[in-house]
Amino acid sequence: MRLIFSATTVLGLMAGPALAVVVGFSDKASFDAAVASATGMSLEEFDVAYEAPNDNQQFASGLIVTADFLSDSFRVQSYSGNNRLEARVDGPKGHNWSFATGVNAFGFEIYNAGPDGRDVEGEELRITVDDGSGPQSFILSELAGGLNGYVGFIGAAPFQSVRFDAEDIATIGGKEIRDRYQVDNVVMYDGVVLPKTGAEVPIGATAPLLIGGLGVFGLLRRRVARRG
Numbered sequence: 001m002r003l004i005f006s007a008t009t010v011l012g013l014m015a016g017p018a019l020a021v022v023v024g025f026s027d028k029a030s031f032d033a034a035v036a037s038a039t040g041m042s043l044e045e046f047d048v049a050y051e052a053p054n055d056n057q058q059f060a061s062g063l064i065v066t067a068d069f070l071s072d073s074f075r076v077q078s079y080s081g082n083n084r085l086e087a088r089v090d091g092p093k094g095h096n097w098s099f100a101t102g103v104n105a106f107g108f109e110i111y112n113a114g115p116d117g118r119d120v121e122g123e124e125l126r127i128t129v130d131d132g133s134g135p136q137s138f139i140l141s142e143l144a145g146g147l148n149g150y151v152g153f154i155g156a157a158p159f160q161s162v163r164f165d166a167e168d169i170a171t172i173g174g175k176e177i178r179d180r181y182q183v184d185n186v187v188m189y190d191g192v193v194l195p196k197t198g199a200e201v202p203i204g205a206t207a208p209l210l211i212g213g214l215g216v217f218g219l220l221r222r223r224v225a226r227r228g
Contacts (some may be wrong), residue, residue, distance in 0.1 A: 103189065
């Protein structure tokens with residue numbers, strides 16, 4: 001049997017344990033293919049109109065949304081007869097998502113992922129996710145390839161936190177513009193196997209090279225010491 005190590009695993013052998021990394025997806029087809037191993041799935045389409053009377057709401061799918069502020073924070077809004085979750089972030093003041101079950105993969109449609117639907121450098125809407133390996137941030141417009149698109153995320157373990165915010169409040173024409181964005185068709189999975197992200201390298205082939213390299217390095221050090 002041949003052992004296969006990823007590049008991060010090899011580095012982990014040399015420098016300690018390697019942390020798992022959340023994988024982000026920029027299109028629905030790739031995300032759907034990656035969640036084929038899922039053992040459970042739920043979908044939130046925001047069919048019921050809702051306007052937040054407080055700072056939190058649990059939807060029928062088990063998705064829980066909480067906000068850092070009360071005024072005009074999030075609501076379900078109809079767009080051409082189709083409901084979406086519309087939310088607003090005031091720079092670092094934003095929203096958190098959590099799940100009623102152990103979700104380790106989720107994806108959604110994103111619309112207007114920038115202040116006032118614009119792409120403003122440094123003020124872009126970001127998402128920060130943590131599956132227990134440490135928080136990772138993604139600029140949503142960059143991941144989706146524009147202000148509108150699809151994004152997905154898979155972690156090695158159930159997500160402990162999901163947060164939407166921005167670095168700062170954008171100023172356009174001397175006026176502060178908040179990030180008001182919409183999401184729809186949030187799909188949530190559990191039991192998904194994290195895709196491999198490192199290039200697969202047979203350990204049998206890399207070990208001699210590593211050992212040989214260390215040997216050459218040691219020989220050079222001895223020669224320098226003798227000359228000194």
